[in-house]
Amino acid sequence: MNKYAVLSEAEDDNDSKDNSSGEADVMSDTDLYDVSLQKHSQLGANVMNVLETHLKPSNIDKTCNYVFERWNWMSNVAYSSNSCRIVVGWDSNVVNVMVIHIASQVILCLIETVDKVSKFYCSFIYASNNGYQRQMLWEDLKAHDKVVNKFPWVLMGDFNITRRVSEHSSGCSHVNWEMRDFNECIDDIEVDDLGSSGFHFTWTKSLKNPSCSILRKLDRVMCNEGFLASYSQAYGVFHPYLIFDHSPTVLGIPHEINRKKRAFRFMNHVANKDQFLDVVSQKWCTHVQGCKMFQVFSKLKLLKKDLNKLNWENAIDANPHDASLRVEASATLLDYEKAKSDEMIVLKQKAKIKWLAEGDRNTRFFHSVLKSRKQKSRIESVCDVNNDRFYGDQVGNQFVMYFQEFLGVNGQCRPVDEIGDIFSKKLSNAEALEMVRHVTNDEIRSAMFDIDDNKASGPDGYSSLFFKKACSIIGNDVCDAIKDFLTMSAFIPGRAIHDNILVAQEVLKGYNRRSGPKRCALKIDIQKAYDTVNWCFLKDVLSNFGFHEKMIQWIMACVTSTSFSICVNGESVGFFK
Structure with missing residues (x-):
């Protein structure tokens, strides 16, 4: 069957949302493609790559002129023994395409938008089914790498080989020599998969046989470090198979990159600078009206700009x-x-790793790895419960709507006293009073200094080390704020959460052994055990267990006054209860 890959430059996120799959079907060697330029427009595509066309040299001109109409096009038919393997078409009103190199399995082009905003190399690939013939492709790609010379470069198409055993639906016993050749080529030319969404397995052995479960990831969108640096928000989408046995592949490059405002994060090394205490002292003297907690919050907010400056x-x-x-x-x-x-x-x-060159000092390599991981973790599109797909800024809104509905449902709850006498063990009056007794500043400081310096910071961006180092200046105010509205921990005293991880590792030790008694382990998801607790039910339970009314008020204030934001692609979205 036939398939195509699409390289599209989306003008904005709204245009991307309307993108849908199209088809380029070859009914026979002499029939025309049943595709018009309207299909290209529906995809928002400026460049279109058709692979495995089966077009004979005598039919290539007539067919491509019909399909692409006013678009320009070129092919590698002169380098194919039997029929044309690769055809590239482009809208010359939007992009200029310069052909750099043509071979039987790849075409290297330099693509530049007419407005001179975007410019990069692209290798359109249709690899041979034969592993020995693919070695010629790997050599061509190594030659392309020398031509590109760190300039933005993307590779897309059908590589006809997988990289890993996990890219086979039925599994794979080992990494064979063909896979090793592919991976060695990738290491040599320093490219990696671009962050993508859609189908993981891009090829199916049989579309007409519903019982066929042989799937593989043969199609890819890959890029070098230069492309990631210039187009950090680029993404790939692998669409459903439709009438082809391969997934149509779309590469989207947002026309404008939205620069997100970075959230503040206190860097611990700043606390060791000589100017640190002077900066904190100067801002902490600012007069702020309001309750104790509001005063501390406002002064911490005022400090962020100066601490960011001190960081550099x-x-x-x-x-x-x-x-x-x-x-x-x-x-x-x-x-x-x-x-x-x-x-x-x-x-x-x-x-x-072969990527490391002498004198590189690892800096560029490790930064490129971090960029690649960050880019792959981006969420460019998401489907809702109705299977509608959303792109760009609408992704974050969909997450907010989902969790707002999930966490914000106020269901009906039966009074616990109707359930029966289930509260056999209750707090004594002495225990309840002990929990709401006056807490000293020393106890608050002791709790603060028990927190690890590298513990993840809260929503305000401040780590525990900041409060420790600045304790001589801000300590009394922080203690007053805490005592003004005290919260008590509901975790087991003397137990840290990572203790559970160590216990689990110890319990599961030796589970992979075949000898000995039979074993079974269950991983139970308990995330809903707290997230979906009804507030009225929680208050009734606390009261029936004998908690002091003041303690109940503290807990309910913490639970009911909490607001949530969701971090999507490094940006906080939404603010809901």
């Missing part, structure tokens, strides 16, 4: 004529270079 400052910038600082900086730099050289040798020995 160094002593030499502040005192450029201080000779002693320059001597100290020079000695530190020498120590750093030596340590970095030692680290590079160790990491190269451990990693055994």
